[in-house]
Amino acid sequence: MDKALRLLIVDDSREDAELMLHTLKLGGYAVTCQLVDTLEAMRTALEMEQWDLIVSDHAMPCFSAPEALALAKEMHPELPFVIVSGEIDLNLAVSLMKGGAQDYIQKRELARIVPAIERELREVEANRMRRRMESALAASEIRYRRLFETAKDGILILDAETGKITDVNPSLLEMLGCSSTELIGKKLWKTDIFADTFASKRAFNELEKKGYIRYDDMPLITRDGQQIDVEFISNVYAVDDRKVIQCNMRNITDRKRAEGQVKILDTYLEARAAELEAANSQLEAFNYTVSHDLRAPLTNINGYCQLLMELCRDILDSQYLGYLQEINNGVLRMNKLIDSLLNLSLVSRSELHRERVNLSETARAVAAELKLMEPQRRVTFKIADGVVVYGDMSLLQVVMENLFGNAWKYTSKKERAHIEFGVTDHGGKRACYVRDNGAGFDMSNAEKLFNVFQRLGDTEEFEGFGIGLATVKRIIQSHGGWIVGEGEAGKGATFYFTLDDQLQHEVLNTEMKKEVAMAQT
Known part of the structure; x- marks a missing residue:
């Protein structure tokens, strides 16, 4: 395949130009060319087209090789320039070569033009590649320096x-x-x-x-x-x-300092863990003492009170029998308080065993037990269906017993009591709730609701120790949730609680997908 060559010929002889093109064609070139013989024509050609090489005659009526070379170096200094002339003074030829011409060929040796052009084109390509490499190297050095400096x-x-x-x-x-x-x-x-x-x-x-x-x-x-x-x-x-x-x-000085602080913290936490372990051991010992040693004298007091009331019923008047009954009632209250404290302690240290729990069924069972205890009361229960959560069944049973028991207690003065359980949106979260129309409480004291031994309302009118809600809060927190109470004195109260929202969503969605898949099969 012929090699493409874009050639600008500066010559006043068309015959000489055609002879040159014939020679180049024989040498394997497909030439695109333009013939010019004046300064203006050459300038226009250089402005309008891209050329691979310029071939110029030495002497023409209106132009000359030195003028053509000067214009070429002015406009395209890298463009190869070859002089092809019949006769030229050797000194002038040397002068033109020094001025930037790449070669000088006599017209009688025109066959030399093919290897000369090949050589010049190779040189041009080599120069271009060298410049590209130098440019790439310079860019690389700039990038390196920028990275180095920054x-x-x-x-x-x-x-x-x-x-x-x-x-x-x-x-x-x-x-x-x-x-x-x-x-x-x-x-x-x-x-x-x-x-x-x-x-x-x-x-x-x-x-x-x-x-x-x-x-x-x-x-x-x-x-x-x-x-x-x-x-x-x-x-x-x-x-x-x-x-x-x-x-x-x-x-890494700061990192080492932080690692040192972490080691100190780890040592401190290990020491604290040991202290907590010791405290737990002491708490277990205390629980044993409460369960056995403290109950024993209370049991004795209760037994003697019962015996005195039986043996001395005909001897003692009603005032003294009343004293004995108050002693006995106090003992019973103390036993209940001990039970409540022990339950609170156990809840704080219980390990969770999570499973699917139907709170609607749990609520109905608790409501049924409350009705059996006081069948004479007129209480309406409204319990939503299908409230399912994922948590510890026994601990969530304690939650429902305490919340329903709380509602049952504080609606005891109502002729028609109403207790409701369901699910709603509270603060953008899916929350369960227990609502009643009982005594309620003043919201200005709401922060005391979940503290041990803190009670709201008339403590003489409603029995209790203020431990139930504290127990509920600890259970809810152990499940990764929260509980809040809202109420108004004389108009009832509502307790909202959640468990670990993300866990609930993931587990229940998985179970729902399994149920759907089983139903489809």
Whole structure:
């Protein structure tokens, strides 16, 4: 296939031009050309087209090779320029070559034009490639320098043969608090930045052998004598005909300090865990004491009271019998208080066993028990169907017993009581609730609701110890949820609670998908 060639011919002889084109065609070129013989025509041709080469005659009636060469160098200095002439003074030819012409060919040796053009085109392509490589190298060096200057890690560049520092980036200078003149030109182990000079020289020798070293923790000394810890990475690579060493240093002083604080914290937490373990052991011992040793004298007091009331019923008057009954009632209240405290303690330390729990069924069972205890009361229960959660069944049973028991107690003065259980949106969360139309409470004291031994309302009118709601709160929190109470004195109260929202959503959705899949099969 012929090689394409765009040729600008400066000549006043069309016959000579056609002879040249014939020679080039025989040499394997498909030539696109334009023939010009004046300065203006050549300028226009150079402005309008892109050319691979200019071939010019020496002397023409209105133009000459020196003029053509000057115009070519002015407009396209890299465009090859070859003189083809019949006869020319040798000195003039040399002068034109010095002025930028690439070659001189006599018309009687026109066959030389083909290898001359091939040579010049190769030279042009080589020059273009060299410029591209130089441009790419310059761009690469700029990018490297930009990275070098802006890197947050400290960087040192060393001569691999001498160990002398040849470059240092701003981050390392800032890290060490010194100037580049204090480091550049010095051997690495002759500087004062390494805490252990012998170790730094040994590291350099190791690097020369292996080509790569890394230290996760190396001490450096700043200009003001402070020690900092760095992560040190160094490797050897070639640049042109010499080897260089690059050392990257990352300041890990803050990280080491934080790790030290974490270790201190871990030690502290281990000590606290041991203390908590001891406290739990003491609590278990206390629970045993409460369950057995404290109950024993209460049981004795209760037994003697019952015996005295039986044996002395005919001897003692009603006032003294009333005293005995008050003693007995006090003992019963103390037993209930002990039971409540023990339940609260057990709830705080119970391990959760999560499973699917139907709170609607639990609520109905609790409501039925309350009705059996006081069948004479007129209480309407409204319990939503299908309220299913994922949690500890026994602990959630305690939650429902306490919330329903609370509602049952505080509606005891109502002729027609109403207790409701269901699910609603509260603060953007799916929350269960227990609502009643009982005594309610003043919201200004709501923060006391879930504290142990804190009770709202008339403590004489309604029995209790203020432990039930505290127990409920601990159970709800152990499930990753929250509980709040809202009420108004004389108009009832509502308690809203949630469990771990994300867990509930994931588990129940999974179970629903399984049920749907089973139904489809």
